[in-house]
Amino acid sequence: MSKEQHPVGGSKTAAAPGPGRPRAFDEAEALEKALCVFWHKGYETASVDDLTKAMGLSRSSFYGAFGNKQDLFHQALSHYSRRALKTLRAVADAGGDDPVGAMMEALANPQGGRDGCMLINCLTELAPHDDEVAALGRQHLESIDEIIAKALEPSDPGRALDKARAYASLAIGTLALRKAGVPGERISQTLKQARSVISP
Amino acid sequence: MSKEQHPVGGSKTAAAPGPGRPRAFDEAEALEKALCVFWHKGYETASVDDLTKAMGLSRSSFYGAFGNKQDLFHQALSHYSRRALKTLRAVADAGGDDPVGAMMEALANPQGGRDGCMLINCLTELAPHDDEVAALGRQHLESIDEIIAKALEPSDPGRALDKARAYASLAIGTLALRKAGVPGERISQTLKQARSVISP
């Protein structure tokens, strides 16, 4: 009488083998595929059919492993946030003489191409009606500020956080341009101009 | 044999009386109600039932007057854009000694409260899959830049547009904070800090 255990979210690493038939799919891979669908289509527009097809799962496996569409989405978004912040830190470390510029470029031109930043997309679509998404969004944005501030501290310890917030909002604001179809090249240019105009 | 004429979008002012029963509702008012629903719920989540209920129309009147859900949406969004730009110009004119600050404040704290700026919302939700929305978005964002640039020209004619773009992106970027539930007061504060840090 053991019902509805969908251990993907529960166990940090691969669960103990245990008895019974093992999963025929890689949960992390499936989550990644779902992430792509949500990223590209948004939450509402992504149907369970879209998701299962992209993930290569039957509905049974889907619901058995991830609970339901909303649970899966929260897992995917949380995963996205962690990975995006990790990437941002890596960009800062590899940014050479201008880590802040490199980070702004990374924020303004995310991997998703025309799809922009998944977290900002989902914040816009869902946050006013989904407290969990709103909370994750606040946390994510705050983390971005802190990562940028850390890079600014050596040169301007007093106002590092305020500056970081300004740079972050500036970069995130340009995501609207990307959504509107302005080519990435022109966005980078705009960003550089903005920065040169900002710290003269 | 005259079919499917839904003249709301066609005629600038009230249509000529003509023969037949006149509309029992005010088209502009109905559009305004629809606008509120789209603003609050987004395009996909707003059902035709939601819309007709808010507009006080039967389905016949709805489809007869506005074509279909997508047409209505485009009309509403276009109306929103015109009105928002008009408001922004008014804010600039009434901005006293700091029109740019007043405009940024208006952009960052739009009328929709927690719902943010409808145009940015819809750009985020739809632009990658709806060219008309993308085009309207580009146009709107460009107009914002120009309005701000006009206010900057007297003091810095050379780089007015570049500065304007930076300020606009900065203000628009803070909309993400609003979506995430950060209170408007703190956003205004952040915006002021950012500005002071930007032009020292």
Next chain:
DNA sequence: GTGTTTTCGGACTAAATAGTCCAAAATTAA
């Protein structure tokens, strides 16, 4: 092997969705 546990495929359900259709009522022009 045997028994137990779990996954899997896919048919199924109930609800919501956008959009259509038609008869009845309302209005105007003559």
Next chain:
DNA sequence: TTAATTTTGGACTATTTAGTCCGAAAACAC
């Protein structure tokens, strides 16, 4: 009044939606 034209209410349809259920197959422990 009469004829023409339009709006209106609401029933209706076809499709899509998220989620459930069950028998069969697969893999483990022993």
